[in-house]
Amino acid sequence: MxxxxxxxxxxxxxxxxxxxxxxxxxxxxxxxxxxxxxxxxxxxxxxxxxxxxxxxxxxxxxxxxxxxxxxxxxxxxxxxxxxxxxxxxxxxxxxxxxxxxxxxxxxxxxxxxxxxxxxxxxxxxxxxxxxxxxxxxxxxxxxxxxxxxxxxxxxITIGEHAMISGGSLVRKDVPPYTKAAKEPLSYVGINSVGLRRRGFSTEKIREIQNIYRLLYQKNYNTTQALSLIEADLEATPERDEIILFIRNSSRGVMKGYTGAY
CATH class of the missing domain: 2.160.10.10 (Hexapeptide repeat proteins)
Incomplete structure (x- = not known):
């Protein structure tokens, strides 16, 4: 050379x-x-x-x-x-x-x-x-x-397949498969477009949506939501990954979007 x-x-x-x-x-x-x-x-x-x-x-x-x-x-x-x-x-x-x-x-x-x-x-x-x-x-x-x-x-930990909006300030962990935006940084849905591009089936995307609906959209606290997810939803690699991510978070995970600034 x-x-x-x-x-x-x-x-x-x-x-x-x-x-x-x-x-x-x-x-x-x-x-x-x-x-x-x-x-x-x-x-x-x-x-x-x-x-x-x-x-x-x-x-x-x-x-x-x-x-x-x-x-x-x-x-x-x-x-x-x-x-x-x-x-x-x-x-x-x-x-x-x-x-x-x-x-x-x-x-x-x-x-x-x-x-x-x-x-x-x-x-x-x-x-x-x-x-x-x-x-x-x-x-x-x-x-x-x-x-x-x-x-x-x-x-901070950013989960697999997560997508974070430009210009964000990330102070809490971002769980896998989610989209994160707003200020303070908040859950705004799952990264469904990215998941489809990577071969996730419609059924698998719906399963992930159901998990995060319990976590972010049903007014349960995190402990209650995780208990319901374990009790009511079938055990899958994605479900268990989300549960483990949230339980292992040392800084805490981002909250759901409330519309308040």
Whole structure:
């Protein structure tokens, strides 16, 4: 690999067929998989582990140290899966001693100017739109879509297949399969369009709607609603995933929309 206008540290492990454009800097202790394209003026710092066939656009900074005053130089990682696209000026910080790594899964699209902080775990097939900011220790489930300019508080969990409106402030966990909008962020339905696109049947979508109807639209408190769901609705992977998500939420889940500001 001959890149006379790029700097690649001799200790970096670069697979075959990787394209590194001019004026990019790749530090020591970096691994990059086959077929990845790295645009000009990208900085990839120590601890980066980038998969196969990724596309990283100009100005991105991958695996910079955490913006955490407790960080004391420990060796940690920033891991990016295969087939993921990282657009212009995205920043992905590496982990802290808390988990040792920040992870972005495979087949993701991280749009321009997004920030993914230390110890985040982003699943597969996730879309994070322009200028989103994920604070530390955020977990994002597979197939979630986060609208542009959204800010997510630390330690938040976003469930699988959830969709969050652009410009949102996310202070509570967002359960799987839901749409979240308004201020304060609230349940506004399930992500039925996204679920259909991913092959969920009409019956399965109706089942998920019935679960959230009990949780959000029948004036039960959370404990009552979960008890009714377990007693009255057939056990399925989706039902059990929703119940487990809500019971394991440490910050609490978003509320139903009341129309009040």
């Amino acid at each position: 001959n890149q006379p206008l790029a700097y690649v540290h001799p200790g970096a492990k670069i697979a075959k067929n990787v394209v590194i454009e001019p004026f990019t800097t790749i530090h020591n202790n970096v691994e990059i998989g086959e077929g990845t394209w790295i645009g000009s003026n990208v900085t990839i710092m120590e601890g980066a582990r980038i998969g196969k066939n990724c596309t990283i656009f100009p100005g991105a900074v991958i695996s910079a140290i955490p913006q955490d005053l407790k960080f004391s130089g420990e060796e940690t990682l920033a891991i990016i899966g295969d087939n993921t696209t990282i657009r212009e000026c995205v920043t992905v910080n590496r982990g802290t001693v808390a988990s040792g790594k920040t992870v972005v899964g495979s087949d993701c699209l991280i749009m321009a100017y997004a920030h993914i902080a230390h110890d985040c775990e982003v699943g597969h097939h996730v879309v994070i739109a322009n200028a989103c900011a994920l604070a530390g220790h955020v977990t994002v489930g597979n197939y979630a879509i986060i609208g542009g300019l959204t800010a997510i508080h630390q330690f």
